[in-house]
Amino acid sequence: MAAVTGGTRPGSLGRRRRRRQAVQRWVVVAVTGVFFLLPLIAMVEFTTRAPSGSGRTLDVWRTLADVGRLSEQYPDLLDGVTASAGLVVLTVLLMLVLLVPTMIWVRLRLPWLRRPMEFACLLPLTVPAIVLVVGLAPVYAWVAYFLGPSSLTLCFAYTVLVLPYAYRAIDTGLSAIDVRTLSEAARSLGAGWFTVIARVVLPNIRSAVLSASFLSVALVLGEFTVANLLSRTNVQVAINLLGKRDPSISVAVSLTSLVIAFLLLLVLSLAGVRRRSRGPRRRPDQTVLAATPVQEIS
Amino acid sequence: MSSSALPAAAAPNEAAPATEVTTSGGRRGRRVTATAASLIGVVPFGLLVTFFLAIPTLVVIIGSFLDADNRFTLANVRGLADDVVLQAYWRSIWISAVTAVVGALLGALVAHAVSTAVEGGVLRRVITAACGVLAQFGGVTLAFAFLATFGFTGFVTVWLQNTFGVDPYGAGGWLTDTPGLLLVYSYFQIPLMVIVFLPALDGLRPQWREATETLGGSTVAYWRHVAGPILLPSFLGGMLLLFANAFSAYATAKALISQGSPIVPLKIDAAISGEVISGQDNIAKAMALGMVVVVAVVLWLYARLQRRTSAWLR
Numbered sequence: 053m054a055a056v057t058g059g060t061r062p063g064s065l066g067r068r069r070r071r072r073q074a075v076q077r078w079v080v081v082a083v084t085g086v087f088f089l090l091p092l093i094a095m096v097e098f099t100t101r102a103p104s105g106s107g108r109t110l111d112v113w114r115t116l117a118d119v120g121r122l123s124e125q126y127p128d129l130l131d132g133v134t135a136s137a138g139l140v141v142l143t144v145l146l147m148l149v150l151l152v153p154t155m156i157w158v159r160l161r162l163p164w165l166r167r168p169m170e171f172a173c174l175l176p177l178t179v180p181a182i183v184l185v186v187g188l189a190p191v192y193a194w195v196a197y198f199l200g201p202s203s204l205t206l207c208f209a210y211t212v213l214v215l216p217y218a219y220r221a222i223d224t225g226l227s228a229i230d231v232r233t234l235s236e237a238a239r240s241l242g243a244g245w246f247t248v249i250a251r252v253v254l255p256n257i258r259s260a261v262l263s264a265s266f267l268s269v270a271l272v273l274g275e276f277t278v279a280n281l282l283s284r285t286n287v288q289v290a291i292n293l294l295g296k297r298d299p300s301i302s303v304a305v306s307l308t309s310l311v312i313a314f315l316l317l318l319v320l321s322l323a324g325v326r327r328r329s330r331g332p333r334r335r336p337d338q339t340v341l342a343a344t345p346v347q348e349i350s
Numbered sequence: 351m352s353s354s355a356l357p358a359a360a361a362p363n364e365a366a367p368a369t370e371v372t373t374s375g376g377r378r379g380r381r382v383t384a385t386a387a388s389l390i391g392v393v394p395f396g397l398l399v400t401f402f403l404a405i406p407t408l409v410v411i412i413g414s415f416l417d418a419d420n421r422f423t424l425a426n427v428r429g430l431a432d433d434v435v436l437q438a439y440w441r442s443i444w445i446s447a448v449t450a451v452v453g454a455l456l457g458a459l460v461a462h463a464v465s466t467a468v469e470g471g472v473l474r475r476v477i478t479a480a481c482g483v484l485a486q487f488g489g490v491t492l493a494f495a496f497l498a499t500f501g502f503t504g505f506v507t508v509w510l511q512n513t514f515g516v517d518p519y520g521a522g523g524w525l526t527d528t529p530g531l532l533l534v535y536s537y538f539q540i541p542l543m544v545i546v547f548l549p550a551l552d553g554l555r556p557q558w559r560e561a562t563e564t565l566g567g568s569t570v571a572y573w574r575h576v577a578g579p580i581l582l583p584s585f586l587g588g589m590l591l592l593f594a595n596a597f598s599a600y601a602t603a604k605a606l607i608s609q610g611s612p613i614v615p616l617k618i619d620a621a622i623s624g625e626v627i628s629g630q631d632n633i634a635k636a637m638a639l640g641m642v643v644v645v646a647v648v649l650w651l652y653a654r655l656q657r658r659t660s661a662w663l664r
Contacts, residue, residue: 069569073466080463081473084456084540088484091495091537094505098498146398154395161388169392172399178646179407180598182615183638186622187406187413212402276489276601281619288490292605295494303498306491310483318479 092307099304112300116308126301132290135203139286140272142207144265147218150211152261155222156253157245159231173219176212181277184209192282203284213278214271218264225260229253270313410642413635426636435617435637442613443644445528446596449535454589456536457543464544465551478548481541489601496534496606500525526608534602539592546591550584587655594648598641614641 102109115121123130151173158165176184188209195205231253238252254261276288287309294302417423429435460477467474499505510516524530554577562572600615611620614637621634 077463077466080460081477084460088480088537088541090506091492091499094499095495097505150395150398154392157388157391162385162392165392172403175403175407177594178649179403179410179642180600180615180645182598182600182618183410183641184403184406186618186634186638187409188402189622190409191401191405208398208402211398215403270483270486274486274489274491276604280601280604281623288601291494292490295490295497295605299494299497303494306494310491310495313486314480314483317482318476 095303095307099300112304116304129290132285132287135285136287138204139207140269143210143272144268146207146211147268151218153249156249160235173215177216185278185281206284209278210272214268217267221264222260225257229256266316410635410638413632414639426632429633430640438614438617445531446593449539449596450589450592453536453539453543453592457540458547461544461547461551481544485538485542490605493602493605535596543588546588583655583658587652590648590652594645
């Protein structure tokens with residue numbers, strides 16, 4: 053903190069305050085840390101209980117690690133995990149193929165479309181998933197008619213759900229570079245539009261695209277509302293279903309998915325730090341991590 | 351898959367802006383063609399948004415005003431005034447408001463503690479990453495975490511029984527009811543506030559504090575007259591965001607609450623997935639429309655506050 057608050061401050065006063073701040077900081081972090089770690093510890097404790105009532109066992113975790121046993125005892129869970137994995141891939145692909153080129157294209161060729169596009173991308177924040185699902189039901193009746201009832205068709209709805217977060221991450225990335233000059237330079241050297249988008253602009257916003265993808269992965273892994281109400285399956289639906297029959301295995305899966313999401317976002321924050329060391333932009337890791345409308349909505 | 355190829359396909363047609371055109375009429379003609387060609391590039395994205403965002407939203411809005419035979423009616427919207435529905439709205443708003451206030455206060459406290467830490471340090475990075483996960487990862491996972499902690503055979507429950515002989519369930523199943531929702535919601539509200547409020551705290555310049563001290567102001571004076579007024583809009587904005595967040599949450603409540611549908615999202619769920627009583631579907635749409643209105647008002651206020659805030663935090 054010395055780097056932040058130090059400088060021209062009169063010595064002793066500043067030092068005393070800094071020490072007080074350090075004490076305050078550790079007290080607050082410790083107290084909230086207990087509140088936030090408690091459920092996680094409880095999950096570990098809960099999943100290692102021996103059926104007899106005393107002692108510890110790793111049986112639940114062993115079952116979870118063993119795909120053969122898992123598919124035999126909990127076929128629903130395996131279905132859900134497979135569906136979620138497929139949805140993660142499809143949603144990220146769809147987001148990359150539909151959103152990213154369109155955003156670049158609109159910036160370059162159709163600037164008047166920028167505001168409407170921003171509005172459309174941020175609209176899912178105002179329409180909660182539970183509301184969207186009410187309107188999606190008839191749409192998915194048609195989807196089922198054309199593409200079949202597979203859970204993987206949820207990727208369209210999920211792409212819409214990740215729009216606000218992906219849009220903001222990529223918009224930050226695009227604002228940091230001079231898209232127009234880059235594309236004009238490339239065009240004057242004879243590049244076609246495909247080359248401009250895929251080989252000139254895209255590599256320059258790589259970390260923004262990466263964080264948009266990470267956020268999409270985290271959101272798809274945690275999604276429950278749409279899948280449950282459209283009677284499709286994914287890992288969250290499976291956990292909920294299983295919770296009634298076998299709480300300990302569903303708590304174990306919950307903990308695993310939490311840990312995976314945490315590691316993903318930690319990786320993302322490290323990527324953000326690396327990016328900062330190269331450029332002068334302020335704290336990109338935070339603006340990217342915030343999966344919420346921190347900047348303006350309209 | 352085709353969208354990145356489409357711009358390339360449109361490329362030959364749109365040489366117009368680059369070529370010098372002398373007559374203004376000719377230029378305009380070419381411009382229009384060029385714009386039309388450019389528009390092809392946004393078609394795939396436009397289709398996605400139309401079918402999976404615009405149409406569902408319109409289905410909800412229009413459906414709210416239709417009866418079972420698709421004739422115009424105000425009965426659905428009037429149905430919102432029903433006692434049971436009003437109570438659900440009231441409870442939803444109440445829960446969201448309480449967790450927003452609690453979450454905002456505690457979240458701001460944590461954010462302040464974090465903001466005094468070294469920028470880019472380990473503590474700060476771990477806490478922001480953890481907050482990112484916890485703020486997003488509500489839902490089923492969270493409900494099960496709390497069932498494992500405070501549930502009937504949960505860690506804390508068992509510990510309290512064995513150590514103090516206290517039974518937290520003496521008062522009934524509080525975790526799977528409204529008090530449980532308050533506790534669980536604050537688990538994702540606090541981290542969200544940390545993420546939202548941290549940039550505002552980082553915007554405070556050390557020079558402002560120094561100026562206060564040079565002029566003889568105490569710490570209290572600094573917070574009351576300098577930092578407080580600057581932070582107030584972002585604090586209130588964060589609170590509104592938390593409100594909208596809790597108000598639209600469905601998954602946590604669905605996994606946690608075992609019986610009845612005390613809040614609006616669960617009411618909507620019951621209406622669309624229950625036995626098909628004619629017209630019930632459109633009442634669900636009216637309740638959904640009500641939710642959109644509440645969230646839209648809250649986020650509109652948020653955007654206004656945000657505009658005031660951004661003047662200071664550059």
